[in-house]
Structures are given as C-alpha cells and as structure tokens.
Amino acid sequence: MKLSGYEAWLRYDKVKDDQLAAQYQAWTATIAAGSYKQASPIASAINELQLALPKLIGITPQVVIEPSVKQFLAIGVVGSSAYLDESLIGPMAALSHNEGYVLKTITKDEQSYLAIAGASEQAVLYGVFHLLRLMAQGESIDAISLSEQPKYNLRMINHWDNMDGSIERGYAGRSIFFNKNELLADSPRIVDYARLMASIGINGMTINNVNVHRPETFLITEKLLPQVAKFAAVFRSYGIKLFLCVNYAATIELGEVETADPLDARVKEWWKQKAKEVYAAIPDFGGFVVKADSENRPGPFTYGRDHADGANMLGEALKPFGGLVFWRCFVYNCHQDWRDRSTDRARAAYDHFKPLDGRFLDNVILQIKNGPMDFQVREPVSPLFGAMPNTNAVMEFQITQEYTGQQRHVCYLIPQWKEVLEFDTKVKGEGSTVKEIAAGNIHPYTHSGITAVTNIGDDANWTGHHLAQSNLYGYGRLLWNPDLSSEDIAAEWARLTFSESAVVQQMLVDFLMESWSIYESYTSPLGVGWMVTPHYHYGPDIDGYEYSKWGTYHFADHKGIGVNRTVASGTGYTSQYQPDIAAVYENLETCPDELLLFFHHVPYTHVLHSGKTVIQHIYDTHFQGVERVEYWISRWQQLEGEVDAERYNHILGRLQHQLENSKDWRDIINTYFYRKSGIADEQGRTIY
C-alpha cells in the first residue's frame, strides 16, 4: 500500500474484522449490473467496485447480467432490471432528484441482494461510493435501507490552473491538467481525480483559471477543443460536467472581431457560432465561468454596458444547448485610493449587482463569494447572497487556503462554511438561510448551488498538506448534505483516509475542529482581515495592504483600529443587510466580537463582550494561538507509530513550520500593536 496520500479517502484499507469481511464478501462477490455502456457512470461504478473490493476484502467480484447465486449486489438505474423494480425498492424510490439513490437489502424469490438503485446512472455511481464508504468504515450492511439525494443541484469545483502549468493560489504543486501550454489529457491522474470528485458528489468542474490569459483563450478554439473533449470524456464517465472559464474579450484576443461589446451583433453572432463549435466537440458541455470587469480583466463596462448585458450575451449563445453562464460578482475598484475613506470595497458586489436583479437570463447564474471581501479567515456573509430574488446564484467558497495558511497551516474550513450556510439572511423572513437560498428553496431559482476554488495540484498527496484533504472531502460532503456536522465529516474523513485507530481519529477530529479558531487567533484579529504579505498572502505584514490600492485597510492608529462601516458614521455597508441584521452589526453593543473590527473603528481599550479590551484580546489570542499549535504538535507526536511513518513525518514537518510561522504572527502582531498603542500586556509576556 502506498502511503503517499495519493489514494486519499479512497484508500480502501483492508477490513480487519473477519466477520465483517465475510459479510461484505457475501453481498459483493457477485454483482448484477445489467447491461451498461463503456465509459459510463455505471461502468465507473463497477470499475470502482473492482478496484476497491480486492483491497477491502481480498475478492475480485464477478459481474453478471443475471445472477444465479443466492446473495449478490444489484446495481443500476431504478427500474432497469427486475431487481431494481420500483415496487421492490419501495417509496424511497420516489426520489425527487435525479441524482438520488437507494441502498436497500431485498429478499425476493429465495435470492437476497443489496440493491443500489439510482435515479440516474450518475446516482448509481454515488450509491456505490456510499456503499464503499460504509464498508471502509466497518459498518454492517446486512440490513440496510436508506435513500440519499443531494441538497444542491450545482456542486461545482473551480480550478485556477493556467496553461503554463502554474496554479494561481495553488499550494500543492503544479497543474494536473496543463503543462507548458499543453493539455495533459492522457494523464492517468485525471481519472483518479475524477474518481475522488465523484466519490464526494461533485458534478461540475472548470479546469482553467478565472483569470483567462492569452493561452487559455484558445481552449474554446478548434486547435484545443479536441484535447478539452478528452477531459470532458473522463469527467462524463464520472458524472461530472466540464465547464470552461472564458476570456470576456475573446473576440478581440483571438483577432476575430475588433470589439467585445455585448450588444454588437458581430460579437453576439461570434459567440453563438463559438457555442456551436464547443457543443459539437462536447455535447454535454456545462457552460462558461466568467470573471469580467474585475481586477483589470476586460468586461462590458468598456463599452458602456452592464453585467446583465455581458452575461446575457453569453447566456443567449449557450441557451440552445442547455449551457450555463456563471458570472462572478467579485467586482470592485482595485485602484482605490487609501486616502479616500468613503469608498468601501465591501459594498462593491452589492452595489454593482443588486440593481440588476431580474435582468439576467435564466441560464445565467451569479457566482457570489461567501464574504464581501475575499476569503478572509473571518468575514460577515455577503449581503448580496439572497438579495436578488429574480436572479440565479451560487455561493463561492475557497478550498485552497489562500488566506488561511496556504496548506502549510492546518485550517479545517468546514465549520466556517457551515456558519455561512446557517446564516439567516432574513431576506424572506426567518429561515432564509444561505443554506436554503443556495438550494433554491427561498427564491424560485432555476439554477443554484455552491462552487469553490479547489486546493489540489500535482503533489503526491494532491493537497500539499495531508490534512488539507479534509477540506476537499468535506466540501463535497457538505454540498451533498449540509446538515452533516463538521465533526462527523472530519471523523468520516479521518477514518477513510488515515486509520481505523480511534486514537488517531479522535486526535485528527479534535485538531481539525479547533484548527480554524487557532489560525484565526494568531492572525488578523476580530474580523479586520488582511495583514498579510502583499501578493503572497502568507505570513504577517500588518501594513502590507494598508496604503495600497486594494481597498483593504485596518486604519490602526495609536488610539484604535477597525473599519467604520456603519450607516451612522461610516461607509454605510451595514445597510446592505436586512434591517434586523443591519441593526445588530450597526450597533457596537450587539455587533459580535469576532466581527467587531470589520464593522467598527474602536479604541484599543474598548471592552468586548468577552470582558476583555481589544488590545488585551489581541495579546491573549496571539499567545494562545501559538500555545495551541504547540499543544497539537505534542498530541501528534503521541501518534508516532500509530500513523505510517511517511505521513507522520510529513505532517510533523508541516506542523513545525506552522509553529514557526505562528510565532512570527504572534510576535509581529503583538509588537506592532504594543508599539502603536503603548499599552502593555496585562500578563507581562514578552512583546518586542
């Protein structure tokens, strides 16, 4: 068994309990699969069983059309065989979602079988992964009866991979899709990656960066489409639709029309022809993701048009083929003058898009980052999400740890995303949570769901830090079922990925569960964000963005710190929320501590709800954060021998690096604020 982490949660460790193994063997030695096409999700499901079962229980299953044995596994689309008849599977088969499936043990005519019946082929694949997950966790499958369907329709992954092989904000090596402007379409790694993604229910994927440079502009041309189609074929057999990020100004960049004006007839026509070409190559192509008029990318503004004009032009082109347009809302003035305190980057997405509600076609989806800034360790939920009842939307998370330790620090993000999902926007009264809005249950969206920038690269273990795999795993699991707890997801991941040892699992779960709070404690305090080395976004630089054009300031002076975003005396950002919520944030007394400096500029001596002053909170959390890293290193060290040496040492090395870097954060932040405020630590600890 390789211990590089390459198999991730599809490790299929040998089942050590003989009784269980015998039970699994009995159910899975024979597989009734009916007839199925090659390179289909059913074929992938069978392939997965053939890969997994030898490892799990040492058997190679026999795949038959009509089983003569007494006990077997029956897989297929509901109703595709006598074993999977709706009446046998029962009411659970009334799945509302075509990605739902049933797992059920059934006895009929002296045969017992475990049915995996999907509402679609892809659903069957999900059901098989479910079964394998149960087996890998040592669950009994003797009397099983369950049905599952995903909460969200769109369960997307975005790659920020460039064709030169680099990955923007990638911390796990280079691209698995591209190198030196070539497409790695025949790489076996693509299949393994599709397996990992399908196993957690991902059903859509972009492979290239939202910042589409010149080489990637050619992905939608005849030169490269045949190669792109190869990726699409692999993904298709795992139920994943391929999407591409496109250059809004492709007409110009490719030298075919001298404008990119979305209302220009030639531009419209060009994109319609382009859509035809793309769909000729990839009949089930998903659509386009677009970053326009953002961070110096071209867009409709150049022509005095707005985002609706731009997005709809692409939407029209894709409409005949059922394609979608994801239009990113990460639009702000990135040439802001730090001297001007009236401009507020946090306001930008809402200010730009809210007035356009109702103007977008129904195959256009706004892609809205979870917070108003940019994937900081702590931000309020974007007020734009839910604010446009007549416009499709997806929430965008960031799995890659751009601002949360870059996969050198451990930061399990599922709790953060759950907080976002549970946030009640109140846009249609109580219960208008992000979770339900993204599911299309609050507004009548035709398309909705969740997307995220992923964290993988060509590192042996995919994610650089072994523990960063948990974020990718958890992301998929959460999109399937956002009611899973962070702990349960972590436990499931730890069991599948690491060890059946309860000690190892407990340590991993406990550590993961605390890791976000630890990272937050030694980095920027109380929701103010940033304070990172410009451009790299790793390591502390308190004033790194303070006098920049990026709109990312903390305004610390000798008396206090924070951004006044109140209506009363600040930028008025709070008014973008529903009145109840706005009131909470607007009021210094009710604003939650963890977001205090996001909403208010306060003296260092301001007393938090915790009873501490802001300055003492800064000192305390920064000392504690480092202490907690030290604690978790000691806990990890107790696992020596319990975890394979390769991963043990790799993780230990990263933890030690995290410790060193967390000390830099602690000492630089504490020193900065001590020097600035002149207020000493109550406990007299060392500040330089």
Add this chain to the structure above:
Amino acid sequence: MKLSGYEAWLRYDKVKDDQLAAQYQAWTATIAAGSYKQASPIASAINELQLALPKLIGITPQVVIEPSVKQFLAIGVVGSSAYLDESLIGPMAALSHNEGYVLKTITKDEQSYLAIAGASEQAVLYGVFHLLRLMAQGESIDAISLSEQPKYNLRMINHWDNMDGSIERGYAGRSIFFNKNELLADSPRIVDYARLMASIGINGMTINNVNVHRPETFLITEKLLPQVAKFAAVFRSYGIKLFLCVNYAATIELGEVETADPLDARVKEWWKQKAKEVYAAIPDFGGFVVKADSENRPGPFTYGRDHADGANMLGEALKPFGGLVFWRCFVYNCHQDWRDRSTDRARAAYDHFKPLDGRFLDNVILQIKNGPMDFQVREPVSPLFGAMPNTNAVMEFQITQEYTGQQRHVCYLIPQWKEVLEFDTKVKGEGSTVKEIAAGNIHPYTHSGITAVTNIGDDANWTGHHLAQSNLYGYGRLLWNPDLSSEDIAAEWARLTFSESAVVQQMLVDFLMESWSIYESYTSPLGVGWMVTPHYHYGPDIDGYEYSKWGTYHFADHKGIGVNRTVASGTGYTSQYQPDIAAVYENLETCPDELLLFFHHVPYTHVLHSGKTVIQHIYDTHFQGVERVEYWISRWQQLEGEVDAERYNHILGRLQHQLENSKDWRDIINTYFYRKSGIADEQGRTIY
C-alpha cells in the same frame, strides 16, 4: 542627429561659432599619429577623432606619419616621435602616473601643433577625449598647456548582469552583454559602451553579476572563454581591463572537485590551472571579483576557513599573471531575528574583516561599500574603510539607483559620493580622508581605488532616465579628479549631453544639485533608511523590512524612532570609528541631524539642531519634497522647445511619475507617523 540619448555625452554637437570652428579645423585637419597598431588605444583615439570631427566641425581629418602642413595635431606616447619629445612638452611630461597626459600647443621649425602626449597609449586616448571635450564645450584651444593624471589607479565599473539577460537592480532594460545565456560579443553596442567608458577614464570592468549563478560559473571555462575574450579585446583597445565575478564554489558547481575548501590542495591547484586557462585566452585579464559568504552565497566559512584563506587562495592563483582579487566585504547575517536588538548589521563588515588586517596577499583588495548598510539615500561612511592599514581596499559606490528612485526619480549622486570622499576618518590623524585613503596616500596600499555598480542597460539612452546618465558620467570624472565640484561636473555633462543653451544647462545643473536632497526629503528621514517595498526597493513600505530577517529596522513606536547604535546603551557600533568621530556620533547633542536616527532612538518630540522636532521635521520635509518636485517640473516645462522634443517629453513623463510616487511617499510616511505618534502637523496640512 539621433536624439535618443544613445550618444550620451559623446554627442559632438556641431560647433555653431564659425571662428571657433575654424580654429578647431586648423588644429585638427591633419593628425600626426606615427605608426600604431590596429585595435590599440591609439587606434581608438584616432577613430574617435574621425567620428567626432565631422560632427563637430564638418571635416574628416587626414592621418599622416610625417605632416607637411604648418598646423596639425600630434598624438602619441611621450617620446614616440620628434613632436612629442620630452623636452618640447616640458616638465609637465614628468607624469608620475602612466595614465597621465599632456595637451600643449607647440611651435617648432615653423610648424605649430597641438601635442597630445600620453605616458601610455591609453593616456593618449584620454588626452584625445579631453581635447574633444574642450571642443564640444566651445573652449579655445589656441594656447593650451595642461597636464592631467588620474587620482585613482583602479577606476572600476561592476555590472550585475546575468547571463539570461536580466540585470540585478537594473533599471534601464536588459543586459548589453548577455541574452538567453549567450554572450553578445559581436554587438556593436559593446564598442560604443567602451567609448563612453574610456571617455570618462574607466580602466577596469566586470561584466557579470557578483551573484554568480550556475550559467555564469561557466564564464571561466573553455566553453565560454573565447567569447569572453572578444569582450576583453574590445575593452583592451579602449584601455579597459576585463574582470570577471567568479563563483567561490566553482570547483563544486562545475563538478570538478567536491569541495571548495580554500586550504584543500586540490582546490588550490584547480584555481591555479583555471588562472592559466583564463590568461591563455586573455593575457591581460584583470582578475576576479568575489562575493563570498554573503546573502547565502557560498564561501570559506563553510569549511571553517576565514575570508583571508578564501581570498588568498584565489590571489595565489592569479599572482603569476599579475591578476587581482576583489573580495567584497558585504558580509552580514541575513537571517537575523528582528526580535534580537543586540545584533547590528551595521557592525558586520568591520567585525568580520578588521581582525584579518595584514593577512591578505598584496594582490587581494577588499571591496568596501560606502556605508555600513546598503547604498541607502543617507548612511554614515563605512568605518571599515581606512581601518585596515595593511590591507588593500577599494571603495564601492552604487551608480544604479537601487534605493534612490531606480532611475524613475532624479537623484544626482555625485554630491553624496563627494561627501563620502571628503569624510575624514582620522585613522592616521587629520586629513585621513576617504579620498586620500582610496588613492593609497594614507596607507601603503599596493592597489586601491574606487569601484561602482553601474546603471546601464540596453535602453536606447543606456540609463532609462536621460538624467541618470549624469551619475555615470560624474562617476568617471570624479574618479579621475575628486576635486572637481559636483556643479562643474553637472555643467560639463549638461553641456556635452544636452545643449549649448545656458538656460537649459542652468536648469539641469540646479535641478541635479538639489535632486539628492529632494529624494531624501520625501523618503526615509534622518538617516534611518529603508522603509521601501521589500525586494523591489521602490516606493514606500514603512514596516516593509521592520520585522524581517535582513537586519534593517527603524524601531518606531508611539513614542519615538531610531536605532540606538551608541556604546553607552546601544549596539556599540559607534566604537568602530576613531574616538573623535565616535564621540560626535555617540552624543545626541553633536550627532548630525541627517544621521540622527541612524545612531539614536529618540522621541518624536526631540528637537533637532534645526530647531524642529523630529516629527515636525518629518512632516515638513515630506511636504517640501513633493513641492520641490512640482517646482522642478514647472521649470522643466519652461524648456519646451529648448530641448529636443523626444528627450523633453521622455523626461517630463518620468518627472510626472516621480511626482506621483513622491506623493505616495509623503502621504504614507506622514500618515504612518501621525497615526503612530498622534502628534498633529503644526501647519495643519492634510495627513490621512
């Protein structure tokens, strides 16, 4: 006439005064040059006359061995012809220096001639450039009688060019020597560059970066030596010796000996053989420049040896061929912990090298940066210079404006260098100026002089900013005669490079003379240095290096700022100076304002000799600096039409950029200190 600036100060603008032109024609229409070799300095001198005279006065001179005309120019080495007999030239011919020359009008046997008699061929070339300089400035040459010789023997230029074509700290395009790891030995630009350098008396040059990466390590191998020899041949004909920077660990890097231990017999032998090879290819090769044990470069420390061991090993190898070793003293701990205030980078060069005095071979020369830090806009003079009576030394300046505006800001550095040269170290009592130490007049050096990192690249005008040419010109002129005033050098340069217009010249001289002080006024205050964007060293980032490993701190807190380098309570750096000088710096009352924060940590309310508080000084200078840039832009705009449009607009564009950047400096520095100190500007100007 091209107006790109390519000709720089060898523009040879047409002499507009007919009488003068006639005078020049009479003296130069015929040139008696004796016999001379091709590709020799004499050939270059004649070539220069043939290039210059058609432009200056519209004639093509006739070069003869024995002139039959009544009036002519006679050039050659003293005594090489009857015209250049020592008795005719007079006592001035008793030149102590083999690079000295005489210019003298002589009448003999009914012939009148202007003699340019050099102590060597190279000196003749210098004499010719002198004559051309006089003509280009419109001076009468009818009754001329002068002799010149350089103050310094080693008048070096260092390039930080990499073989990929990039230039470390280069702000004027890419390398003229290298591109894509090829040597551009046949580029015509090399000859023009050699002409420019010879015209200001440069006699030694390295072509590759002191940071010798893998490709440049091969410059001393048979693969590349033939190409290097081509550069050497061009330089030779202009009196310039070629030197190379070598990789101290070349034995290892080239895979020939597995160690670089300077006491290892195989290493010694390898370098001896290497020297033989190099001298076989380039018989007059100058020698090696070495950056060892510095900023992560390899060096003798790796083997428990010291700098003397390392330098002498190379010195021994070069000795048989008369080669020199320049050993850079830019050695410090570049992994310093900012938390540790006892370590002081400023101390490093002295602490490392002073104990080694007397241990270096006499063909080894220590290369000492002008200040103890790194070419800041303001630093004290390095206490190491002059502190080692028994060790050869050269002073290292930086012409390329790494920390002084990167050739986007105007910063005429001659006044800065003159301050350094006039600094009295008192190492052998009063009068032990840097100027005299570098000339070998204080300690009995066998080799000494001055070197500098140059500012040229392949930009059309060589230096990016047209006005940055003045630093290169002035550097050469200063090394020839450090008693020239900064104004006179600027005036000479402006006349040769720009225009005979007195208005233009006066504007340029006045602006250049104020430019260093302007740049200093809006950047880091009172000698504290740094505050620049890390790595790039352009634009303000007050804390950019504050919490770094580089040893470059200002320690600003809410009460005060500065580095305590006193013996009494600080790092003790002041003790590295002679007692008189140390006392001046040690004492807060006597320490000069402009270096106050280099030596002392003081409250913002400390009152300077100027009568202002430190904080008010910061505010005032930063407002004034920007105002002065505005003033000089208005002055420049008055020259529209007086200066050719190409250079007028180019310079105007750079000045406007300088203005914008100076406003960033002003506002960020002022805001930083206002936020930190809470002390308002007395004049109530806008601080953010």
